[in-house]
Amino acid sequence: MLLVLLSLALLLAGSALALLLARNPGRAQDAGAYYAVAASLAGLVPAVRVLLTGETETLALPWSVPLGSLSFNLDPLAAFFLVPVFLLTGLAAVYGADYLKGYAGKKPLGLAWAAFNVLTAAMVLVLTAANAVLFMVGWELMAAASFLLVLFEHEREQSRRAAFLYISAGGVGALLLLAAFALLGRSSASLDFALFSAPAGAAASAVFLLGLFGFGLKAGFVPLHVWLPEAHPAAPSQVSAVMSGVMIKTGIYGLIRLLGFLPVWEEWWGWTLLAAGAASCLIGALFSLAQHELKRVLAYSSIENIGIIVMALGLGVVASINGSPVMAGLAFAGALLHVLNHSLFKGLLFMGAGAVLHGAGTAELEALGGLGKRMPRTAAFFLAGAASACALPPFNGFAGEFLIYLGAFKALGQPGPAGLAGVIAGLSLAAAGALAAAAFSRAAGTAFLGEPRTEMAARAHEAGPLMLFSMGALALLCLLSGLAGPFLLLPVGTASAAAFGLPPALAAAASAAQPLAGVAAGFLVLLAMIAFGAVKRKVFLRGKTPAQGLTWDCGYAAPTARMQYGASSFAQPLTDFFQPVLRKIGQYPVITEYFPARASFSREAQAVFYNSVYRPVAVRIRDLAYRFSWIQHGRLQLYILYIVVTLILLLLWKL
Amino acid sequence: MEIVKPLLQFLAAALLAPLLPGVINRVKAFFAGRKGRPLLQLYYDLAKLLRKTPVYSRTTTWVFRAGPLLGAAALVTALALLPFAGRPSFLSFDGDFIFLLYLLGLARFATVLAALDTGSAFEGMGASREMQFAVFAEPAFFMGLASLARVTGQTSLAGMFGALTGGTWSTAAPVLALLTASFFLVLLAENSRVPADDPDTHLELTMIHEVMVLDHSGPDLAYILYGAALKLWLFAALIGSTVLPRHSGSWAGDSALFLLMMFGLAAAVGVVESVIARLRLTKVPYMLITAFAFSALALIFQMGR
Known part of the structure; x- marks a missing residue:
């Protein structure tokens, strides 16, 4: 636990130094990046230790904020979310040191690094807070720091719009969470997570709904996703990687904690989660297919993957209420495993998109092409990430989805609602998988393969060594964590046990061990077959020099890139x-x-939800708010009067 | 002996798979009144292609060379999961059919990327169509497997086909019949057969699968052709094991019957190709949605039982 505090301290020191050295962009970069890497190394140790031992570490420090306590709690669930946070922020910092070089002198890099480190620290705080007040402090800090990073290119109108949308969504979400915590605190007379005792009946459902919308606005599942495809692409690429890879997962973490606070679940909660998740994974995959900008493709794919995770949580809730603890355990384990896997491959993909932006100057798909020849390493890493995102063997994306499928199929054999939930979950997963494969073959194919469509793409250059290092490390992790599925069951099992209770989690882990070992064996067979085929191909081609020619285009001998x-x-x-x-x-x-x-x-492609749902509502609210604009007249004296009146009223109420 | 049998089954499937296209072609030749290609034509083609020197387009990268290799490797791995005459293969575990589904996805992904790597308009067109049809075929296939899992109460391929007996046909005939129909439609679409695609077409514009592999040559093309034969075998085996649950205890007898069934299915594909015209491209999704409807109905029947 002390190491987590050390890492928090390192992050804050890094931010302060980056701000102090802001005059000298190079040194500000170094300070920000070095401290971020050191913090992630320091933080990984306790997180991994807690996951392996399964023992919770706690720490309480004196703090004089009313209702708050400076208490930290590192249980296996928090540790499970912390591992990808530290992994990805560390690698993103390494990547950023290269990526942001080009912005030196043009952009306030010191501020960017300070915000990046504060963002990391805030995520650590959110994941380890053991008190609602502390949690909300972290939560708001996270929103503020990422808001600054979304505004990095504030001269672009699109970025400013995205940032405004983002901060509004964050504000609404925080308000809802405050209400949820207030309800929980009222029924348990404390805001410490450990002392929360759930309210009964309708109040519990109210807490669930408030939390669902509050955390959902952070996680970004449909229909609470409108800000995500705007905000994530606007930030610098290594920040997009962190936001899409791990920051939105704090919403998932919150949902899981919330389910933990409410020991008696209602069945319709599960159906709500299932429906939102299924809609999210289908709509996310479909819209990612329709986007024209690489980072937007990835942002919609994040909506899809968050949907998969939420859907698995819903399946778990429905299954566990209908007396199928093992299926529930499988679904929960699958959700958690997908949290880890998604953060690895989505981090990798966003970094790849950043490398494209960096090397070619644009990420518009129709302007790219042929980058595989100009930036071969980035292309290889991106393809590995794309294969993971499509859950293709032998990469890691498959393992988590496999557990969810397995839970769905086990539920299928059950009579009643669990069976139906299984069908919905499995079917959505299959359909979204096929759409995602189309979306990613399209994105990777148009960006990296074929002939360059523009001069910019033709002159693209390979990413810098640090960027390549980060992407390579993540690509390797995607492959290894795919092969290591059976070994990841232990941490997943302990995290799931911490969140949802011991027996089902253990039973699920036991029942998943053999299938996951089978999958790993299958991966090895696949790799062996690939190796065998490659060697055989070498043998067949020995002594032959393949001829070079034109691409066959129906006999047309002067193909141009425009015909692609x-x-x-x-x-x-x-x-x-x-x-x-x-x-x-x-x-x-x-x-x-x-x-x-x-x-x-x-x-x-249009932002359908924003245009047809949110904009009309927003316009209504704005019109309504204009009627009260006389309150906001800009006279300072009257504002002070407001404050005084409010304080007096509060005093009278307390008396 | 019990360790040898799965390996024997695997080898038999791997060696006999190229025979299926041969059977289809013989049936088509019979219907057309032609003499037709020899039954073993694909073996001759493979042997010839493996000896040839390939030609590569200057546009292509390693992705183009890796595509056929990955496709064939994924399908051979899928074959290692496949039960043979209702008996488990050497790689069999709970949920293995999900793995199988995604191995097919890997093969498709690799082929599509290799096609896009050539920068050709036609191959891009084929890739786009392949991905489009997959979006409809995968849910249909998934639903079929789901109802099979529900009928048998098992969640592995070997378990499902092992639990399927002649008795199941007498109690759940409508379910299994719908399933078979759905799998057969998916087989036709996934293996680029008439009415979804025409493997003998000569116009690049109308091709789907064939157009994606136009630029491949030599050993790479051999890998692709072999992979296609394996894929046909795979789908035929799923249907064969559904239609013909094992009944006798004799391994040799069951295997012989199973092989007969496989060739019978290939002949059925040949008959379909001979008597039906190809669908318009825009209608292919409807065919796959029909397949989906069949398997969804099967599941509903089964859940209502």
Whole structure:
């Protein structure tokens, strides 16, 4: 536990130093990055130790905030979320040291590094806080620090809009959480997590709903996701990696903790989670297929993966209420494993997208192409991440989804609601998987393969050594954690036991051990087959010099890059089919003459939810708020009067 | 002996798979009144291609060379999971069919990326179509497996097909019949057969699977052709094991019957190709949605029983 405090101290010191050295961007970068890496190394030790031993470490320090206590709690669940936080922020800092170099002198790098380290510290605080007040402090700090980072390129209107949307979502979420904690605190007369005793009946459901929306606004599942695809791409790439990889997981952590605070679950909670998760994974995958910018593709894919996790939680709740603890345990274990795996591959993918942005100057898919030749290592790492994101063997994305599938199929054999929940979960997973495969083959294919579509792509250069190091490390972790599935069951089991109670978690871990070992054996067979096939191919090709030629294009001998299939054309059959959901706007050329000379075509993905749900509501609220604008007149004296009146009223109420 | 049998089964499947396209072609030739290609044509083709020197487009990278290799390796691994005549293979565990599903996904992903690596408009078109149909085929296939799991109460391939007996057919005939129909439709679409795709077509614009592999040559093409034969074997084996649950205790007898069933299925594919015209491309999703509806109905029947 002391090492966690040390890592917190290192992070804060790093931020302070980065701010102090802000005049000298190079040294500010060094300070920020070195301290972040040191903090993550220091923090990984206790997190891994708690996961392996299963023993909770606690620490309480004196603090004089009313209702608050400076108490920390590092149980296996918190440790399980801390490991990816430390892994990813450490690697992101290494990556950032290279990535941000180009911004020196143009952007306040000292501030960026300070915000980055505060963001990490806030996440650590959120995950280890044992008191609601401390938790909320961390929560708001996290929102504020990431808000600054989303505004990194504040000269772009899009970034400012994204940041505004982001801070609004964060504010609403925090308000809801305050209400949830207030309700919990009222029924237990304390705001310490350990002393929370759940309210009964309708109050419990109220707490659940408040928490669901509050944490959901951070996690970003449908329909609370509108800010995510705007905010995540706007931040610098290593921050996008951290935000999508681990920060949104604090919402999942909150949901799991919340389920822990409420020992008696209602069945409809499970169905709500299941429905939101299923909608989220399908819609996220579908929209990621329709995006034209690499980082937006990845942001929507995060919505999909958060959906998978939430759906698994819902399946677990439904299954456990209907007397299927083992299935519930499998679903919970799958959700947790996917939390870890998603943070690794999504971190890798965002860093890859950053490398593209860095090397080619744009991440618009239609402007890229052929980067595989110009940045071969980045291409290889990105493809590994893409394969993980599609849950393809032998990478890690498969392991977590496999456990969820297994839970779904076990539930299928049960009579009643558990069976139905199993069908919904499995089917959504299968459909989302196929859509994700389409989305990622499209994104990777148009960016890295074929011929460059523009001059910018043709002149792209490979990422710097530190960026390559971070991406390579994550790609390796994606492969290894895929193979190590059976060994990850122990930490997953202890974390799940800490969250949901001992017996089901252990039973699930026991029943998952053999299948996961089978999967790992299958991965090894696959790797052996690949190796065998590669060796055989070498033998067949021995002594032969393959000829070089043109790509076969129906006999046409002068192909140009413009004839290639683009990202829009690749997605068109599917986006047309799902047009009622996607509502893409654009225009096709209409041919009226016999020899048409010019034609133009445009196609644009829309933020459907924002436009058709949130904007009308936001407009209403704004109109309503204008009626009260007379309160805000800008006269300082009257503001002071407001404060005095409020204080007097509070005093009278307390008397 | 018990250790040898699964390996024998695996080898038999791996060696006999290229025979299936041969059977299909013979049936089609019979219907067309042609003499047709020899039954073993694919073996000759493979032997020839393995000796050839490939040609690579200047546009391509290692992804293009790795595609066929990954595809074939994924399918061979999938074959190692597949029960043979209702008996488990050497790689069998709870939930192995999920692994199988994603191995097929890996093969598809590798093929699609290799196609996009050529920078050709036609191969991109094929890749796009392949991914489009997969979005409809995968839920159909998943639903089919789900109802099979529900019928047998098992969650591994060997368990499901081991628990399936002649008795199951007499109690749950509608479920199994719907399942078989659904699997057969998925087989046709996934293996680029008529009415979803025409393996003998000559126009690049209308191709789906064939157009993705236009640029491959030599050993790479051999890997692709072999992988395609394995994929056909895989789907046929799933259907074969559903239609023909094992009844006798004799390994040799069951295996012989199973092999007969496989060739019978190949012949059925040949008949379908001979008597049905190809669907318009835009109609293929409807065919797959029909397959999905069949397997969903099967599951509903089973859950209502």
